[in-house]
Every structure is written in structure tokens, then in C-alpha cells.
Amino acid sequence: MNIGYFLGPAGSGKSHATATLYDWMNRVELDVITVNLDPAVVRLPYAPAIDIRNYVSYDDIVDRFELGPNGAIIAAMDQVAVKMDEVIEELKEYGAEYVLIDLPGQMEAFAFRGSGPVIISELSRGNVMAGAFLIDPILCSTASSLISILLFGLSISYRLKTGMSFAISKGDLIQNQRLQRMQEWVENPEFLMDDLRVEHNVLNAELSQRIAQLVIEHEHLNEFPVISSETHQNIDLIFAEFQRIWNSEDLFA
Numbered sequence: 432m433n434i435g436y437f438l439g440p441a442g443s444g445k446s447h448a449t450a451t452l453y454d455w456m457n458r459v460e461l462d463v464i465t466v467n468l469d470p471a472v473v474r475l476p477y478a479p480a481i482d483i484r485n486y487v488s489y490d491d492i493v494d495r496f497e498l499g500p501n502g503a504i505i506a507a508m509d510q511v512a513v514k515m516d517e518v519i520e521e522l523k524e525y526g527a528e529y530v531l532i533d534l535p536g537q538m539e540a541f542a543f544r545g546s547g548p549v550i551i552s553e554l555s556r557g558n559v560m561a562g563a564f565l566i567d568p569i570l571c572s573t574a575s576s577l578i579s580i581l582l583f584g585l586s587i588s589y590r591l592k593t594g595m596s597f598a599i600s601k602g603d604l605i606q607n608q609r610l611q612r613m614q615e616w617v618e619n620p621e622f623l624m625d626d627l628r629v630e631h632n633v634l635n636a637e638l639s640q641r642i643a644q645l646v647i648e649h650e651h652l653n654e655f656p657v658i659s660s661e662t663h664q665n666i667d668l669i670f671a672e673f674q675r676i677w678n679s680e681d682l683f684a
């Protein structure tokens with residue numbers, strides 16, 4: 432199976448991107464299913480073939496352990512990790528060529544805890560994996576905030592040991608002028624460097640430029656789309672990025 436998963440902070444648009452990419456893949460007649468791995472989600476914009484809420488009850492965890500929302504989702508993700516064997520059995524029964532996975536926005540599970548890496552490594556067994564890290568435009572309004580979130584995403588990709596692409600979500604909400612500047616950043620990293628140079632609040636100009644250089648060289652920024660689930664803008668580029676990563680993972684299989 433070719434598995435593509437969406438990661439990113441809460442509200443960055445993962446569930447809507449899952450729905451939009453699923454519709455697009457269906458339209459071009461690819462054999463695809465969706466999997467919801469967010470145990471705490473209330474409403475989804477798509478009907479998942481496999482739903483983790485049938486395995487793990489977030490409400491039970493809140494009641495039983497008297498946890499707040501943050502602790503409860505961390506505990507729920509531990510249970511998701513334990514249930515992955517059963518989820519993978521169900522996945523095999525579908526036998527789909529492509530699988531889209533919608534993950535929760537609780538980044539702690541992926542950045543610091545064991546559950547995120549366990550979930551991804553269980554899915555990786557015998558399958559090729561690719562991630563798309565979605566960035567809400569609110570979180571990257573300045574060059575340094577873009578670099579900072581790319582570094583965060585890179586660090587998670589490093590922990591998960593799978594290829595990850597990046598995309599800015601909700602392109603339809605970005606003002607034209609800002610959208611143009613973001614596109615300039617991703618098409619020509621020199622613009623990103625220019626804006627980093629003029630940001631006065633940068634703690635250490637040399638360090639931030641070196642970080643920018645590292646991220647730019649690593650992430651092929653010119654393949655870094657601004658997408659929208661509202662207008663469907665560039666949703667096909669997410670699939671192209673998944674394919675690029677699946678193909679490069681295949682080389683090492």
C-alpha cells in the first residue's frame with residue numbers, strides 16, 4: 432500500500448485536506464480509502480473507511496482518568512498505538528492501493544512522545560509512507576515564523592523516519608499581497624533570506640540564515656505548494672509530493 436498521512440497543528444486543515452485529496456483521487460479513478468486516526472474528533476468532512484473512534488473512546492478516557500483535554504488526547508494516542516495491529520488488519524482487508532491517513536493535531540504525540548512514532552512505524556511495515564505537514568498561513572506570516580515551523584516539521588519527520596513534504600494550507604484566506612510574498616519565498620529562497628535579514632526581532636541573524644539555508648536545501652522549497660480545500664487549489668500537488676516520496680522510499684525498500 433502507498434500510505435499518505437497528514438500532520439500539522441490543530442486546525443491547520445488536515446481533515447479537510449484528507450477529504451479534498453480523497454475526492455480528487457477518486458475523480459481520477461485511483462483506488463483510495465481514508466482512515467481517521469484522530470480519536471477526539473467530533474465531526475469529519477469525509478466518511479472514513481476506517482475510524483479509530485470505533486477502537487478508542489476519547490470520552491471514556493476523559494471520564495475514567497479525569498484528565499483535561501491535553502492529557503486525554505495523549506492517553507488516547509497511547510491507546511491508538513496499542514490498537515494499530517487491529518487497524519492494520521482492517522486496512523489489509525480493504526486492500527486499497529492508496530490510503531490517506533488523517534492524524535490528530537496534538538503535535539506532542541509526534542514531537543515528544545512514543546505513540547506517534549509507534550503508529551507511523553507500524554503503518555510503515557511492508558508499505559511505503561509519505562507525510563504532508565500542513566502549515567496554517569497564520570503560523571507563517573513572517574519569514575522567521577515560516578523557518579521556525581519548518582524546523583519543527585523537520586524535527587518530527589526526523590523522529591518518524593519517513594519522508595515529509597510541506598504545504599501552506601487555506602490559500603483562499605491569504606490576502607493577495609501576502610500570498611504573493613509567500614510564493615516568492617518558496618519559489619526563490621533568496622526572498623526568504625532577504626526578509627529574514629530585514630526582520631529586526633531575529634535573535635541571531637547569522638544563526639537564522641544558516642537554519643534557513645539548511646531547511647531550503649533540504650526541503651526543495653520550490654515544490655512547496657500553497658493549497659486550499661475550499662477552492663481545491665493545488666491539491667493535486669500534494670499527491671505529486673506523496674508520489675515523489677513513495678518513489679524515493681521504494682528505492683530503499
Ligand SMILES: Nc1nc2c(ncn2[C@@H]2O[C@H](COP(=O)(O)OP(=O)(O)O)[C@@H](O)[C@H]2O)c(=O)[nH]1
Nearest residue numbers: 441442443444445446447536601604659660661
Ligand atoms: N477557508 C478555508 N478554510 C479551511 C480550509 N481547510 C480547512 N479549513 C477550515 O479550518 C478549520 C479546521 O480544519 P480541519 O480540516 O478540521 O483542521 P485539522 O484540525 O487540521 O484537521 C475548519 O473550520 C475548516 O473549515 C481551507 O482550505 N480554506
Ligand SMILES: [Mg+2]
Nearest residue numbers: 445446469472
Ligand atoms: Mg482533523
